[in-house]
Amino acid sequence: MSIDQQDKTLLSFKCPVCGEVIKFTVEENKIKNDPSGVCTIPLLHNPPNYSPHLIVISIDPHGFVRSAYLYKQLYVIEKTGEEELTKLEKRIEEAKFDAHELALSKAYDVLKETYKIIQAFQMKYREDLFLEILGNTIIHHVIKGGKLRLNIPRDATLSEISKECVLKVLKIFRIDADLYYGLGDTVIIKHSEYPIEFIRGILNGLLVKIGDYIGQSLMLVTESLNPILFRIEPYLP
DSSP states (O other): OEEOTTSEEEEEEEOTTTOOEEEEEEEHHHHHSOTTSSEEEEEEEOOTTSOOEEEEEEEOTTSOEEEEEEEEEOSOOHHHHHHHHHHHHHHHHHHHHHHHHHHHOTTSOTTTSHHHHHHHHHTTOOSHHHHHHHHHHHHHHHHHTTSSOOOOOTTOOHHHHIIIIIHHHHHHTTOEEEEGGGOTTEEEEEEOSSOHHHHHHHHHHHHHHHHHHHTOOEEEEEEEETTEEEEEEEOOO
8 A cells, every 4th residue: 555645545456356456546535534434435447358347345544445345247338337436426425424414313322223223224225335334334433422432452362352342342232143153253143133234334343443442453254144254354465
């Protein structure tokens, strides 16, 4: 990662669709001050010998690409691709704003009425992408506002982070979870009324905050969807 004179950050990641390494720049201010705590942006990728596709990536405030996945496969690139990109960019910014408003709304108790917030959000945004943004935003504001505190030592192991922080936060959100067969770095979601994408957003945003606190960036890996397993691991560029 490098920053040029215009305060832009150069990032790269491996495309989850075609495997090509994509390099791009994004404004440093944009990734450091995203209202959800995790910057989500779409990219239009048009590699040679492969159909064009829209990729959505998540970047934490340190400039680490936390996730990248296919949003939509395209078959006409010229005008259609650019139109789709512009439309998605606008939709993501709208979702971030609405998620921010809901997370700070006095109409809801964000910890006790989380499901009502999700329902209100889904009246306008039903795609997986947007539910993850909502999860990121809620945990960002809950921790920033002091409603949740990260009571872990700065030299905590992955097992301590999972047990003493991640599981306790999930419990506060009434998500039934445990360590998977005693593995200190893997959490199993036993039961929840929330969509998995929302839970992933909560966990991803939480790990960003924990990483800031302990001085070690942490990644969330979806190990399985049946059962739902999430693994925590140190970020490896």
